[in-house]
Amino acid sequence: MDLSTKYMGLTLKNPLVVSSSPITMDLENLRACEAHGAGAVVLRSLYEEQISSELEGRLDQDDMYFWYPEAASHIKNISKGQTLRPYLSYIEKAKNEVSIPVIASINCYSPGGWISFAEEVQKAGADGIELNVSTHLLNEDAMEHGFLENTINSIISGVKKQVKIPVSVKIGSYFSNIIGAAKEMEQAGAVALVVFNRYYRPDIDIEQLEVTSESYLSAPEELSNSLRWVGVLSRHVKCDLAANTGIHGYEGVVKQLLAGAAVTQFCSVLYIQGLGYISTMLEDLKWWMKQKRFASLDDFRGMITDDKLNSEKFEQIHFIRKNARVFEKD
Ligand SMILES: Cc1cc2nc3c(=O)[nH]c(=O)nc-3n(C[C@H](O)[C@H](O)[C@H](O)COP(=O)(O)O)c2cc1C
Secondary structure: OEOOEEEOOEEEOOOEEEOOOHHHHOHHHHHHHHHOOOOEEEEEEEEHHHHHHHHHOOHHHOOOOOOOOHHHHHHHHHOOOOOHHHHHHHHHHHHHHOOOOEEEEEEOOOOOHHHHHHHHHHHOOOOEEEEEOHHHHHOOOOOOOOHHHHHHHHHHHHHHHHOOOOEEEEEOOOOOOHHHHHHHHHHHOOOEEEEOOOOOOEEEEOOOOEEEEOOOOOOHHHHHHHHHHHHHHOOOOOOEEEEEOOOOOHHHHHHHHHHOOOEEEEOHHHHHHOOOHHHHHHHHHHHHHHHHOOOEHHHOOOHHHHOHHHHHHOOOOOHHHHHHHHHHHO
């Protein structure tokens, strides 16, 4: 059975990629991810502010939202010390420790001076760079239409000029035209899109009258949003799609592959189940493929979106009509 897949021009032995989080910033964890069968790992992000802070000494001037609010003070604290050299030397060590692809990650929001650092990441041996550009969402109150997309495209082309290694882009789902934005990112040089970053989710405690946050870990019910857009995007872009958010077992992996994903990324499930769960997901995936008599991922990748009747369902919104029918019966 062949589980190998191409992602960002790299050959992965299977489509299970451990997504960016503190899990991948520990060499022992990296060894365990590989031993349990992961196809690749994405390192925790370095933030643009950290890079700028050390390159230009201007962290304290930045005042913006991060992908979760506590990150702002966290970044400011850890960036008081040196972070870039340790990140680069971690990439070097990671490459010595494991033979699966190691993808570095940078969380960024502007096409600024930090971009030159991408070359250092390449020199350190990273197999690719994932740019998390989803911090943009909450950033501006007077953003002109198109500003977000133009900025992201400038970041991608800026980074592409610095490096030869493949560059992917991790996006959030809040675009007015995801298909158009994705096509432009592809033209700007992104070889893969990670769909989607999971945002901090605010709630309100109506007793304490304050904002609280949901768990920072996802739930399997959250799969649907990225599933829909992997399905839609896979018919519109040529670049690879990494499905992310809400993948908590082989079922999520299978669904995303059927929708057209090149790989799946996940981390919440590993926080909940432990790193050994990667091998469970892998064995379950093999079991499912055997049952369905699929010998390779290409035997079923995109099968659902290639089918017209099924693919149309990714774009339909049925609830109102369905509810109407229920009332009609009464
Ligand atoms: C504790 C934690 C830390 C994370 N740190 C990063 C990060 O540094 N960079 C990044 O791009 N995503 C980060 N993420 C987001 C994950 O990579 C992933 O996109 C998100 O959790 C959705 O996947 P999941 O449903 O498998 O959790 C983090 C997630 C968690 C739970």
